[in-house]
Amino acid sequence: MNRQLVLSDDILMQVDKPARYIGGEINCILKDPNDVDIRFAMCFPDVYEIGMSHIGLQILYGMFNNMPDVWCERVFSPWTDLDKIMRELGIPLFTLESQSRVRDMDFLGITIQFEMCYTNILQILDLSGIPLHASDRTWDDPIVIGGGPCTYNPEPIAEFFDMFYIGEGETRYRELLDLYKEYRKNGRSRYEFLESAAHLGGIYVPQMYETSYKPDGTIDSFRPIRPDIPDHIDKEIVEDISTAYYPDKPIVPFIKVTQDRVVVEIQRGCIRGCRFCQAGMLYRPVRERDVEGLKDLAIRLLDNTGQEEISLSSLSSSDYSKLEELVDFLIEECGDRTVNISLPSLRIDNFSVDAMSKVQDVRKTSVTFAPEAGSQRMRDVINKGITEEHILRGARMAFEAGWTRIKLYFMLGLPGETKEDIEEIAVLSDKIAREFFDAVPKEKRINGPVQIVTSTSFFVPKPFTAFQWASQDTKESFRDKAYILRQAVVSQLNQKRIKYNWHETDVSVLEGIMARGDRRLSPAIELAYKKGCLYDAWSDTYRDDLWMESFAECGIDISFYTTRVRELDEIFPWDFLSCGVSKEYLKAEWLRSKEGVVTPNCADKCNGCGAGRYGVGICTKPRLSS
Amino acid sequence: MNDSRIKVRIKFSKHGPVKFVGHLDFMRYFQKCIRRAKIDIAYSEGFSPHQIMSFATALGVGIETDGDYLDIECNSVTSCEDMMDRLNATMAEGVRIENVVILPEGTPNAMSSVAAAGYKLICKNGSGFGNDLTEAANRVLNSDSIIIRKENKKAKKKGRAIEGINDYIEEDIKDRIYKAELYADRFECLVDASSAGNVRPLNLLDLICKEAGMTLDPLNIQIIRTDLYLMKDNRLTPLDLSSDTIQI
Ligand code: SF4
Numbered sequence: 001m002n003r004q005l006v007l008s009d010d011i012l013m014q015v016d017k018p019a020r021y022i023g024g025e026i027n028c029i030l031k032d033p034n035d036v037d038i039r040f041a042m043c044f045p046d047v048y049e050i051g052m053s054h055i056g057l058q059i060l061y062g063m064f065n066n067m068p069d070v071w072c073e074r075v076f077s078p079w080t081d082l083d084k085i086m087r088e089l090g091i092p093l094f095t096l097e098s099q100s101r102v103r104d105m106d107f108l109g110i111t112i113q114f115e116m117c118y119t120n121i122l123q124i125l126d127l128s129g130i131p132l133h134a135s136d137r138t139w140d141d142p143i144v145i146g147g148g149p150c151t152y153n154p155e156p157i158a159e160f161f162d163m164f165y166i167g168e169g170e171t172r173y174r175e176l177l178d179l180y181k182e183y184r185k186n187g188r189s190r191y192e193f194l195e196s197a198a199h200l201g202g203i204y205v206p207q208m209y210e211t212s213y214k215p216d217g218t219i220d221s222f223r224p225i226r227p228d229i230p231d232h233i234d235k236e237i238v239e240d241i242s243t244a245y246y247p248d249k250p251i252v253p254f255i256k257v258t259q260d261r262v263v264v265e266i267q268r269g270c271i272r273g274c275r276f277c278q279a280g281m282l283y284r285p286v287r288e289r290d291v292e293g294l295k296d297l298a299i300r301l302l303d304n305t306g307q308e309e310i311s312l313s314s315l316s317s318s319d320y321s322k323l324e325e326l327v328d329f330l331i332e333e334c335g336d337r338t339v340n341i342s343l344p345s346l347r348i349d350n351f352s353v354d355a356m357s358k359v360q361d362v363r364k365t366s367v368t369f370a371p372e373a374g375s376q377r378m379r380d381v382i383n384k385g386i387t388e389e390h391i392l393r394g395a396r397m398a399f400e401a402g403w404t405r406i407k408l409y410f411m412l413g414l415p416g417e418t419k420e421d422i423e424e425i426a427v428l429s430d431k432i433a434r435e436f437f438d439a440v441p442k443e444k445r446i447n448g449p450v451q452i453v454t455s456t457s458f459f460v461p462k463p464f465t466a467f468q469w470a471s472q473d474t475k476e477s478f479r480d481k482a483y484i485l486r487q488a489v490v491s492q493l494n495q496k497r498i499k500y501n502w503h504e505t506d507v508s509v510l511e512g513i514m515a516r517g518d519r520r521l522s523p524a525i526e527l528a529y530k531k532g533c534l535y536d537a538w539s540d541t542y543r544d545d546l547w548m549e550s551f552a553e554c555g556i557d558i559s560f561y562t563t564r565v566r567e568l569d570e571i572f573p574w575d576f577l578s579c580g581v582s583k584e585y586l587k588a589e590w591l592r593s594k595e596g597v598v599t600p601n602c603a604d605k606c607n608g609c610g611a612g613r614y615g616v617g618i619c620t621k622p623r624l625s626s
Numbered sequence: 627m628n629d630s631r632i633k634v635r636i637k638f639s640k641h642g643p644v645k646f647v648g649h650l651d652f653m654r655y656f657q658k659c660i661r662r663a664k665i666d667i668a669y670s671e672g673f674s675p676h677q678i679m680s681f682a683t684a685l686g687v688g689i690e691t692d693g694d695y696l697d698i699e700c701n702s703v704t705s706c707e708d709m710m711d712r713l714n715a716t717m718a719e720g721v722r723i724e725n726v727v728i729l730p731e732g733t734p735n736a737m738s739s740v741a742a743a744g745y746k747l748i749c750k751n752g753s754g755f756g757n758d759l760t761e762a763a764n765r766v767l768n769s770d771s772i773i774i775r776k777e778n779k780k781a782k783k784k785g786r787a788i789e790g791i792n793d794y795i796e797e798d799i800k801d802r803i804y805k806a807e808l809y810a811d812r813f814e815c816l817v818d819a820s821s822a823g824n825v826r827p828l829n830l831l832d833l834i835c836k837e838a839g840m841t842l843d844p845l846n847i848q849i850i851r852t853d854l855y856l857m858k859d860n861r862l863t864p865l866d867l868s869s870d871t872i873q874i
Contacts, residue, residue: 003719005643009750010845012646013688019651022643024719026658254647254655254718306658306716337661338675361673 003030006094007082015082019254020048023074023096026252027304029061030097031071038177040064041095041105041142043075045112045120046537051076052251053259055313056148057111060169062247070177073097075108077120078127080534080541086127093127102128106180108142110161112150115514116507116537118157122529125160132526134162134207139190143180151204152235152282153463153574156517156525158206162194166202166577167236168268170244175200198229202236204577205229211519211573217560219518219571232576235282239616241268242290248300252307261309261342262301264294266326270315271602271618273609275383275466275593276372276411279315281586282464282579284609286602287617291322295329302339310334311342318347319603327355334359345370348394357401363447366405367398374425378414380596383466383589388428395432399439404447406432412481412502413459413473415593422481426488426498429454433494450494455501456485458508462515463574464581466589472512472562478505506544510536513551513561518573521561524554580611631668631678631699633729634709635736637866641690641850642720649684655718656696663712668699682736682854682865683743683819693724693853695736695865703728725866736854742804742862743819744852745827746812751846754810762838763808772800774829799825804862806830816862819854 005012005022012018033039042061044051051057051074064072073095078086086093093102102108108130110121125132130141137144146154147165154164165172176197183193198205208229212220224231238244250262269286270279298310310330317323327343334341341359345368346352356367371391373379379386395406410425429452436450458478461470473481482502489500513521528550535541551558566572568587575583585608592599599607602618612619640652647655657677660667669675678699685691703709706726713723749755766772778795781787802818802825813834817825828844835842855862 003643009688009848013845018646018687019648022646024643026655026662026716026718252658254644255651256654303662306661308657308661338669340674364673 003099006091006099011082011085011089015085016079017048017255020076020079021082021096022254023099025254026306027249028074028097028251029065029072031065033071033098033100035068036071037069037181038071038107039100039105040070040072040107040109041075041102042072043102043108043110043124045077045110045117045124046535047079048076048253049255049257052253052257054111054113055259055263055265056113056169058247058250059245060109060111060147060173061251062249063170063245064173066245067174067177069181071098073100073105075102075124077123077535083123083127083534092129093124103130103141105142106184108144109165110144110146112146112148112154112157114537115150115511116542118514118525119529119533119536121157121160122526123534126529133159135159137162137190143190143193149278149282152278152577152579153515153517154204154206155519155573156514156521158519159522161206163197164204164206165236166204166233167579168238169236170238171236172200172202176203195229198224202233204233209576217557218567219573222571222573222576232578234578235580237580237614237616238268238287239614241287241617242293246297248297249304250301252305259311260307261311261340262298262305262307263311263313264298264301265289265313266294266317266320266323267314269617271319272316272385273383273589273599273601273607274372274385275381275589276414276459276462278462278465280465281581281609283315284580284602284611285614285617285619286319288320288322291326294326295333298330299333302334302337308338309340309342312344314344316347317344318349318352324351324355331355331358348397350397353397353401362402362404365403366407366451366453367395367403368407368409369394370409371428372409372411373414373421374410374423374428375421377596378417378421378424380598381416381593382411382414383593383598385598385601388431391428392431392435395435396439399436399450402447404436404445404449405451406453408432408452408454410454410456411459412456412485413478415459415461415467415470417481419484422484423488425454425456425485426492426500429489429498430492430494433492433497437494450497452494452498453501454489454498455503456482457503458505460508460512460515463572464579464586466586466593468516468572468586469566469568469570469590471565472509474559474563475505475509478508504539507536507539507542509558509562510544510547513558516572517561521556524550524556527554580609580614582610585609631701632703633731633733633735634698634700634703634706635727635729635866636696636698636713636723637693637725637727637864638696639690639692639722639724640685640694640720644718644720645688645690648687649681652685653679653681655721659713659716660698662716663709665698665709665712666700666702668701680735680737682740685851686849689849689851691851693864694851695854697729697736727866736865739856739865740819740821740854741857742816742855744814744816744855746814746850746852747827747831748812748848748850749846750848752811755808755813758838759834759840760808763806763813763834766834766837767803767806770800771798772803772830772833773798774833776829799823799830803830808834814852816855 044057061072064070131137144162146161151164194205197203198208209224211222214220267288269283271286330341372384433450461467489498528547531546533543533546668678680697682695710723710726773796775794775796781792787793802823805816807814813831815827832842854865
């Protein structure tokens with residue numbers, strides 16, 4: 001029996017990629033609503049192709065549907081064409097599987113992966129007919145719960161959520177759902193449920209907290225409205241990642257999505273301590289998955305999906321201790337199945353060059369390096385842990401193996417950056433080109449001359465990093481820096497071999513405001529949404545003018561959030577949360593960065609960052625201790 | 627072509643929401659089905675090998691089918707029934723494998739074999755077509771010639787189209803309509819579907835509506851392809867039922 005769609009054929013024939021809205025893909029889960037107690041809508045507030053590429057969503061989807069009393073369904077943002085039609089015709093937002101109204105669900109879980117999706121969150125609530133403000137909701141509305149990296153500073157969007165789940169989703173949901181069932185069964189109020197949930201580990205209920213500010217605008221105090229509510233919240237963490245749930249039957253989309261392949265998560269966390277990197281701190285300590293389990297998982301994933309490509313996921317795959325064994329296994333197994341392997345950006349060494357040349361066509365692919373900064377001085381400031389020698393040696397290996405295309409990623413606007421640091425990016429790009437001409441004699445340049453693509457993004461300071469105190473550059477300064485670099489690139493010997501790209505500056509400023517924002521931003525987000533802002537992460541739809549208007553009308557001084565230099569003892573909006581890494585540690589790292597002192601990675605030495613208190617992963621391995 | 631390979635023709639139907647999956651995505655969908663069903667399909671050579679698979683014809687977005695076809699080449703096969711069962715065990719909602727047959731060596735592929743297609747055009751809003759239309763249908767279908775106007779794409783492409791002169795061309799499609807009948811709730815036809823003489827059933831229905839002084843709303847019509855046919859000894863035969871096909 002075919003499901004009945006909410007959208008009529010007429011509408012679906014009018015919109016772009018109608019298959020975004022029909023559900024029914026291979027491995028999607030259908031249940032009888034009468035057989036379950038809890039209906040959970042899992043939302044990724046962006047278009048289907050982006051949301052379906054996110055492995056976290058597939059993990060939670062599978063985990064919830066493994067619970068016999070829960071039916072989890074998916075919701076994505078309707079693209080602007082359908083958004084308009086739904087508003088005109090008053091069609092409420094629906095889940096893909098059962099095509100039910102989102103408002104009729106028990107929970108609406110929203111995964112928040114980047115700051116630029118905040119207006120899309122309001123779109124989801126609005127189209128669903130759910131009041132935007134948590135305080136206006138009743139039992140007629142689902143419990144709106146947020147998760148994902150942006151919940152480590154949820155304050156700008158706190159007003160729109162009933163609760164946030166801080167940390168890894170595998171651990172605490174069962175308890176939360178049971179609590180919900182109990183409160184519903186006993187006819188308790190929604191507020192009573194929220195109060196009770198606020199006592200669960202990892203659950204932050206914004207309505208239970210209040211903030212007061214000093215005359216200079218910084219936070220004076222942030223505290224629970226009642227003494228029994230916890231005054232700080234620790235993130236949830238999976239202790240044994242090898243036995244944690246992982247879906248072996250992920251949904252296979254009909255349409256081409258951004259990540260059109262099966263993904264095997266090989267480890268969580270990262271041993272490196274790059275000072276700009278938020279993920280590197282949020283997911284500490286690093287925990288590896290057992291390699292035998294991963295081999296078995298890879299086979300099951302391929303069997304169950306029929307996908308023709310497999311890829312590995314982690315923050316830094318080269319640090320996975322059994323990488324060679326796993327990659328060798330995959331090359332063997334996938335060769336037999338004519339499955340492609342896409343290797344994530346690996347550190348370039350003998351092993352990776354060998355592995356990559358087995359799975360990629362050197363003529364059609366490129367090798368990627370992310371030195372992040374051009375000068376050694378700056379790489380020490382950010383604790384990148386690589387030297388120019390490493391980079392040049394890696395590039396040489398790639399050239400000798402036949403690659404000619406190199407992609408380089410850098411950041412502009414890092415703390416304390418000088419004109420020389422910026423120019424060094426061009427110099428390094430040029431040195432790599434020289435390495436090519438040195439490594440590959442003329443008669444061997446059969447794949448053409450070297451092509452270097454140097455890209456820069458603008459640095460945005462993030463909470464829970466050593467740079468959370470740093471001042472962010474202004475738009476103008478970003479532009480000037482990109483100009484300096486462009487000039488430097490064209491004055492290099494091999495300038496014709498180097499292509500320089502940079503990202504837009506407007507979005508980096510907005511991202512910066514949201515990243516370190518506080519509760520006072522929510523009226524501006526709401527206003528920007530009402531003025532028509534949506535899909536802010538997409539350059540075609542991003543409306544900087546409307547955003548700036550909204551901030552102005554709400555009396556918000558942008559520089560307070562971006563360029564202002566924060567005092568060492570300032571209370572940050574996210575201080576009541578903990579990702580394990582202590583503020584003292586981050587402070588020490590911030591001060592060390594100013595001295596250009598590097599900090600060893602977790603595999604070489606424990607630096608006592610604080611995440612060791614979870615007593616898991618690398619922290620429990622014998623090493624030098626601090 | 628490799629002689630040891632076995633050509634297999636698969637007939638499928640596609641109904642319901644999955645009709646909104648376009649042709650290219652549907653091909654990708656089928657490639658994954660073949661992998662999941664562990665059919666021993668042959669791959670092309672090269673750095674990124676692809677499955678040897680070709681569809682008889684594309685199915686437009688929004689159109690349903692009772693019978694469309696694709697050909698694949700296999701290194702080895704089990705039985706037709708086994709392959710059909712394994713494929714059906716891994717189909718998405720609304721897609722069914724209707725038949726699997728093995729083609730004798732040298733059979734032309736499905737794409738070049740298609741001569742005709744059957745269609746059902748169903749009036750979605752339930753009000754049906756009415757008497758006026760029945761009479762108009764009789765007049766149109768029984769006349770000596772059936773003229774349709776279509777855009778002169780060639781001239782347009784070359785920028786030589788002149789409005790009112792050569793921007794449209796007229797064609798008599800009478801002898802490309804093998805069967806056509808209007809019922810109260812649907813229009814059925816069997817028309818030429820070869821690459822040279824393809825007739826679009828909606829054009830024909832549009833002509834009938836115009837004859838009756840009405841305008842056709844294509845969004846109110848559900849098109850269902852009923853089958854694809856090849857021409858054998860001057861007779862139209864479904865692509866999987868030619869006496870040459872082998873059932874093992
Ligand atoms: S406690 Fe030590 S080993 Fe554990 S994450 Fe922190 S620095 Fe690394």
